[in-house]
Amino acid sequence: MEINQLFNNSNLKNGEKVNFIARIRTNRVGKAVGFLVVNDGTTFSDLQVVYKNSLDNFDLISQLKISSVIRVIGKIVLTPDKEQKLEVQSEQVEILDSASQDYPLQKKEHSLEFLREISHLRPRTKTFQAIFKIRSSAAFALHKFFQEDGFIYVNSPIITENDAEGAGESFIVTTLSDGDYEKDFFGKKASLTVSGQLNAESYAQAFKKVYTFGPTFRAENSNTSKHAAEFWMIEPEVAFEDLKYNMNLIENMVKYVVNYIFDNCYDELLFCDKNLEEGLIKKLELVKNSNFEKITYTEAINILKDAVKNGQDFIEKNIDFGLDLATEHERFLCEKHFKKPTFITDYPKDIKAFYMKQNEDDKTVAAIDLLVPGIGELVGGSQREDDYNILMKRCKEMNIDVKSVSWYNDLRKFGYYKSSGFGLGFERLIMYLTGAANIRDVIPFPRTPKNLLF
Amino acid sequence: MEINQLFNNSNLKNGEKVNFIARIRTNRVGKAVGFLVVNDGTTFSDLQVVYKNSLDNFDLISQLKISSVIRVIGKIVLTPDKEQKLEVQSEQVEILDSASQDYPLQKKEHSLEFLREISHLRPRTKTFQAIFKIRSSAAFALHKFFQEDGFIYVNSPIITENDAEGAGESFIVTTLSDGDYEKDFFGKKASLTVSGQLNAESYAQAFKKVYTFGPTFRAENSNTSKHAAEFWMIEPEVAFEDLKYNMNLIENMVKYVVNYIFDNCYDELLFCDKNLEEGLIKKLELVKNSNFEKITYTEAINILKDAVKNGQDFIEKNIDFGLDLATEHERFLCEKHFKKPTFITDYPKDIKAFYMKQNEDDKTVAAIDLLVPGIGELVGGSQREDDYNILMKRCKEMNIDVKSVSWYNDLRKFGYYKSSGFGLGFERLIMYLTGAANIRDVIPFPRTPKNLLF
Numbered sequence: 087m088e089i090n091q092l093f094n095n096s097n098l099k100n101g102e103k104v105n106f107i108a109r110i111r112t113n114r115v116g117k118a119v120g121f122l123v124v125n126d127g128t129t130f131s132d133l134q135v136v137y138k139n140s141l142d143n144f145d146l147i148s149q150l151k152i153s154s155v156i157r158v159i160g161k162i163v164l165t166p167d168k169e170q171k172l173e174v175q176s177e178q179v180e181i182l183d184s185a186s187q188d189y190p191l192q193k194k195e196h197s198l199e200f201l202r203e204i205s206h207l208r209p210r211t212k213t214f215q216a217i218f219k220i221r222s223s224a225a226f227a228l229h230k231f232f233q234e235d236g237f238i239y240v241n242s243p244i245i246t247e248n249d250a251e252g253a254g255e256s257f258i259v260t261t262l263s264d265g266d267y268e269k270d271f272f273g274k275k276a277s278l279t280v281s282g283q284l285n286a287e288s289y290a291q292a293f294k295k296v297y298t299f300g301p302t303f304r305a306e307n308s309n310t311s312k313h314a315a316e317f318w319m320i321e322p323e324v325a326f327e328d329l330k331y332n333m334n335l336i337e338n339m340v341k342y343v344v345n346y347i348f349d350n351c352y353d354e355l356l357f358c359d360k361n362l363e364e365g366l367i368k369k370l371e372l373v374k375n376s377n378f379e380k381i382t383y384t385e386a387i388n389i390l391k392d393a394v395k396n397g398q399d400f401i402e403k404n405i406d407f408g409l410d411l412a413t414e415h416e417r418f419l420c421e422k423h424f425k426k427p428t429f430i431t432d433y434p435k436d437i438k439a440f441y442m443k444q445n446e447d448d449k450t451v452a453a454i455d456l457l458v459p460g461i462g463e464l465v466g467g468s469q470r471e472d473d474y475n476i477l478m479k480r481c482k483e484m485n486i487d488v489k490s491v492s493w494y495n496d497l498r499k500f501g502y503y504k505s506s507g508f509g510l511g512f513e514r515l516i517m518y519l520t521g522a523a524n525i526r527d528v529i530p531f532p533r534t535p536k537n538l539l540f
Numbered sequence: 541m542e543i544n545q546l547f548n549n550s551n552l553k554n555g556e557k558v559n560f561i562a563r564i565r566t567n568r569v570g571k572a573v574g575f576l577v578v579n580d581g582t583t584f585s586d587l588q589v590v591y592k593n594s595l596d597n598f599d600l601i602s603q604l605k606i607s608s609v610i611r612v613i614g615k616i617v618l619t620p621d622k623e624q625k626l627e628v629q630s631e632q633v634e635i636l637d638s639a640s641q642d643y644p645l646q647k648k649e650h651s652l653e654f655l656r657e658i659s660h661l662r663p664r665t666k667t668f669q670a671i672f673k674i675r676s677s678a679a680f681a682l683h684k685f686f687q688e689d690g691f692i693y694v695n696s697p698i699i700t701e702n703d704a705e706g707a708g709e710s711f712i713v714t715t716l717s718d719g720d721y722e723k724d725f726f727g728k729k730a731s732l733t734v735s736g737q738l739n740a741e742s743y744a745q746a747f748k749k750v751y752t753f754g755p756t757f758r759a760e761n762s763n764t765s766k767h768a769a770e771f772w773m774i775e776p777e778v779a780f781e782d783l784k785y786n787m788n789l790i791e792n793m794v795k796y797v798v799n800y801i802f803d804n805c806y807d808e809l810l811f812c813d814k815n816l817e818e819g820l821i822k823k824l825e826l827v828k829n830s831n832f833e834k835i836t837y838t839e840a841i842n843i844l845k846d847a848v849k850n851g852q853d854f855i856e857k858n859i860d861f862g863l864d865l866a867t868e869h870e871r872f873l874c875e876k877h878f879k880k881p882t883f884i885t886d887y888p889k890d891i892k893a894f895y896m897k898q899n900e901d902d903k904t905v906a907a908i909d910l911l912v913p914g915i916g917e918l919v920g921g922s923q924r925e926d927d928y929n930i931l932m933k934r935c936k937e938m939n940i941d942v943k944s945v946s947w948y949n950d951l952r953k954f955g956y957y958k959s960s961g962f963g964l965g966f967e968r969l970i971m972y973l974t975g976a977a978n979i980r981d982v983i984p985f986p987r988t989p990k991n992l993l994f
Contacts, residue, residue: 110955127749189955206948209746238676239680246992247993257714260711261711261759263718271769271989276992289984501563503561530695530697538699
């Protein structure tokens with residue numbers, strides 16, 4: 087049996103027989119009785135197992151180190167007055183495998199930095215049990231949300247000939263070491279994808295509603311708490327629909343995931359609230375219950391200008407139309423000004439990508455960012471340019487290699503009417519949901535510059 | 541509204557108003573009346589729209605090319621005697637975007653080879669609408685199956701320092717072109733993962749039940765219908781459980797997915813049965829209703845030997861213990877001999893991976909393959925070696941670089957009792973579910989030697 091079956095069974099009676107395998111988290115022993123705290127990974131709550139010196143192997147058990155694996159046969163003891171509502175009185179403790187005393191996760195507190203170096207062991211800690219359970223549930227919630235709404239899951243390619251619009255921030259994929267790409271596996275230069283959006287758009291023209299969910303890569307030499315070389319993205323795309331639809335979709339998606347986590351990972355949320363971000367639950371409850379704010383970029387600039395006048399201190403105080411908002415500005419808007427998730431729409435065209443639909447003012451594009459308290463930008467999206475000629479003109483203005491995106495631009499020739507979509511950085515969502523402050527702590531085996539372990 | 545809402549609404553009445561956007565699949569016109577067959581991607585069934593010359597823009601509509609996008613406002617006409625139970629009498633057809641007559645998917649049949657060259661357009665064909673709907677649903681069914689059973693979804697890393705046990709079949713990931721990996725992004729040689737299993741095992745020790753679902757890569761110069769350089773794998777891993785548990789899990793998983801596809805993609809299955817593999821539905825129904833066969837490798841060898849004696853013609857007729865079964869042998873066993881999905885267990889240790897648990901006979905390992913009719917091997921798995929010393933010995937015997945897997949081997953020092961898991965090639969599953977004969981036709985943008993488009 088699994089330990090979660092004990093905690094989830096409200097009909098459990100005193101004296102009921104149990105038999106399970108688990109790992110020891112702590113082992114405390116007195117003269118006549120010992121206490122094991124164990125967990126088998128199926129539940130966030132640990133279970134206390136009492137063993138008495140009447141057991142044949144009492145001495146052996148009492149010497150067991152943390153992380154040893156045992157089989158426990160025993161009886162339930164209900165403990166309604168204690169924090170844990172039940173414990174187990176063991177009748178037999180079979181030692182299945184003893185852990186070495188070199189096991190790095192002894193009872194003391196460990197720094198997150200140290201734990202990153204043992205990414206293969208850190209999920210055994212409470213912190214990472216909480217984070218990675220929430221990550222798993224959030225991934226499923228996203229799939230469920232989109233599938234229930236009729237979206238088709240598309241696996242956009244990981245190896246691509248499109249090298250990120252020439253931004254020079256993509257990894258090369260090769261079987262050689264001399265850069266002679268014509269002789270290489272694919273007979274040409276190949277890169278790791280930075281986004282599946284262009285591919286997703288072609289599928290949206292077939293299925294109307296699609297989403298990707300896969301890894302993306304950025305060879306950016308940034309050692310910040312928000313950047314990783316490998317991260318997962320969700321990129322939904324909907325044909326025949328505009329920016330307004332997009333905003334509704336994003337708001338519904340975020341609320342759906344938050345609700346799912348409340349319903350399925352509440353113990354983990356409580357732990358995160360206590361240990362990672364004070365007020366996490368209150369913050370997320372606000373998201374569930376608020377209507378997201380919607381303002382234009384131009385309005386946002388005016389709010390920020392007023393804030394500076396009123397004494398708000400920004401590192402970048404030079405606030406004018408054209409400014410690429412920094413996290414400090416984004417957080418001010420959603421945390422201090424509106425105090426809730428805030429959409430910003432209609433950004434200056436010069437700071438956004440070539441494929442975003444030009445507005446009639448000839449200055450802005452139908453772009454959208456969702457800013458959330460504590461993070462800043464969580465989602466970025468846009469309605470796509472559907473006019474072939476404008477798209478080609480934007481490619482030229484922005485030095486995009488037209489040849490490499492000709493198949494994409496050509497979609498506009500074959501019946502194309504509106505398309506809108508967005509990208510959600512999955513790790514950023516998990517940071518938001520758990521309060522984890524560093525992206526390295528929300529992805530199982532993080533990859534950053536000069537850092538590739540496991 | 542979406543067209544699927546019309547087909548799924550059994551209360552729909554004659555004369556009911558409709559208003560939707562869709563793409564034209566065919567346009568047939570007479571003097572006074574024209575017929576458009578349209579689809580908006582939300583349903584497998586196409587919808588017929590009738591337009592009369594009483595419409596202002598009748599001439600313009602009649603000239604519309606395939607793939608043009610229109611808005612239709614009109615009324616439902618129930619047609620219970622026809623194959624399609626309803627059509628739409630249009631009152632207004634707004635032309636939203638005309639497709640060029642260069643659109644490559646005209647009404648005639650196209651070869652699958654040609655369609656691969658236009659992977660961005662092929663999902664608009666019936667064949668690929670069926671295949672990629674089934675792919676999307678199967679992906680979700682797998683997530684659902686594992687999540688409902690308490691499994692944690694783990695994103696194993698894509699970029700890894702582990703180069704596939706030195707097999708030389710992995711892609712290098714770099715930002716340079718000179719092979720000076722010490723100066724490279726990660727400061728060491730980096731590869732694309734060939735399997736997330738080792739990482740998943742470390743998570744199974746924390747969560748008991750985990751699964752991966754992500755892309756994996758093989759730089760193998762194979763131009764067959766079954767090999768791609770980029771493909772998706774599902775790799776579940778369960779701690780504290782053995783090969784028998786593993787077999788039950790695999791059987792339940794396969795049946796769950798097949799049932800889910802029957803429940804959610806029956807129209808698509810019918811199409812595949814008619815156009816891709818005759819007897820597909822019968823084949824899959826057999827899977828739903830059969831108990832999978834279980835035999836040992838040694839028994840399989842004896843069956844194959846007897847078959848040769850009885851005149852069965854194999855390319856490889858030299859059948860003895862130690863033979864790495866070829867697809868012809870696998871298919872004979874499950875198609876002709878047992879006529880149902882068949883597990884083969886306990887393979888010779890010399891043809892299997894270093895991490896598989898040695899059986900007491902010192903000749904075989906606790907490995908398992910699931911063979912299915914029409915494909916051969918669908919799933920491969922094993923119970924893992926839990927004895928540190930045997931594992932180290934196997935590494936040496938098989939020339940595994942112990943340093944690169946030391947973290948993995950070390951798991952055995954920190955409390956390790958049984959672990960078993962398997963790998964399911966997702967594309968192979970989709971070939972099995974759709975009857976598609978080539979892996980290039982079940983992955984949206986296939987990557988094979990000298991072939992990298994989009």
